[in-house]
Amino acid sequence: MKYFNSNTVLYLDGKFQKAANATAEIYEQSLHYGYAVFEGIRAYQTHNGTRVFKAREHFERLKRSAELVNLPFPWEVNDLIKQTYKLLQLNNLKDAYIRPLVYCAPNMSMVSATEVSIMICAWDWDAYPGNEQLKVGVSSYERPNTKSFPIEAKVTGNDGNATLATMEAKRNGFDEAVLLDSNGNIAEGPGANIFIEKNGKLYTPALGNIFPGITRATVIELCHILDIEIIEKHLSVADLKHADSAFFCGTATEIAGIASIDEYQFPIRWNDSVGATIQRTYKCLVLEKQNYEVII
Template sequence: MQYYNSNTVIYVNGRFEKAEEMKTDLYGQSLHYGFAAFEGIRAYKTHNATRVFKIKEHYDRLQRSCELVNIPFPWDKNELIKQTYKLLELNNLKDAYIRPLVYCEPNMTLIAPQEASIMICAWEWGAYLGNKQLKVCVSPFQRPNPKSTFVEAKISGHYVNSILATTDAKSKGFDEALLLDMNENVAEAPGANIFIEKNGKLYTPSLGNILAGITRNTVIELCNVLDIEVIEKTISVAELKKADSAFFCGTATEIIGIHTIDDVVYKQKWNDSIGATIQRAYKNLVLEKVNYEVII
């Protein structure tokens, strides 16, 4: 996939530059050790204008991720929001995926840096996992022990774990992986959270071993509006496979149904599931077809 061309501009440390002309320092701590923080944000073309969905929440989380691992974050978030919209305008993007990245100065030690830079880029990108229901496998890889890192921080190096899991799943003929936590309970997908449906209720893994997804929180908010009960709890693999249906959610993924887990087929039709209801409600929300934000 081509993410930029000769006309693409990106935002770097307060200025707009041609993407193809930018360079990075080969001695950067982020390059060598994966010590960087990032966000994935979506912009949607609505009947009002191009809107970046929950942009404040994403920049709040970016700042929090940096603070947790001691990466400097000296930027004004309101200014970053303003420049993100400017970036979309300069690149003539209406529907887009936006990637802010905070990366560190040259540093070959294992000590947190004194200085950092910020880059924001954007490109056209459809649904990350496509639009059909997914064949998913339980991955042999686990999410990191929460005592080994800050799992709630969206840090670049954490995604080595995700790359291993997704690559392994696809090599086995699956669309995506589902990782367990250190106790062999359901955690999350490599780049998305999971909900399961059972007897008219939704269940999702409790926070602590997973990333606190912004889309995950939006699903819970929508369920409150739609009077759908959501229970956050520890979910075993047995419970996962006995569910009526299941779906992944995330900024890149949006809402997508799961057809199978390993060799288990969910028998409930997707269109009859709570997940399908949430999928429609989420699309209406991000496209501002229904003004849920008055409530949420």
């Protein structure tokens, strides 16, 4: 995927500039120690124009991530939202993925940062293949222990864990991985939360050892609207391998059905699953369609 060309513009410390001209310092603390925070945000072309889905929630979470790892955050959320819409306009983007990044000034010591920059970039984003279910393997990698790292913060260095899990999954012939937490419970996928269906009910890992995704919260809200019973609890690998169906959810992923876990094939056809109903409903929500039951 090509993320930018000679005409692409990004936002950096209050100014718009050509992405091709942007530079980074070799001695940045973020580069050497993974000490930076980021967000993944989606923009959609709707009948109301280009709309950034839950922009405020994402930028508030970016601010919270910075606070959790002692990074300064001297920007106003309202202004960042405004600049994001301008960025999309300058790049003529309608369906896009948006990446804000807060990173540190040059510093080769392990101390709290005092100087930070903010960069926001965006690029065209194709829809996740919603009708192509994933083959998923249980990873040998675990999510970080909650006592070793603020698990609810989106920190760049923390995503090395997810990257290794995905690489391992693909080497083993899977499309994606699911990771356990340090207690052996189901946690999440790399960059996505997980839901399983059993007897018409949805289950998802409880907060505490997982990343509290904005899409996860949205799915739970949709379950309440659609009168689908949703239960948050610790889930074992056995629970997952005795489920009727399952799906990942996340900003980039949206709602993605899972066909199998290791050798276990889910028995319910995806189109007949609760997850497929959530998938259609979520698509209507982000496209700002009034009728949640419209099939996209």
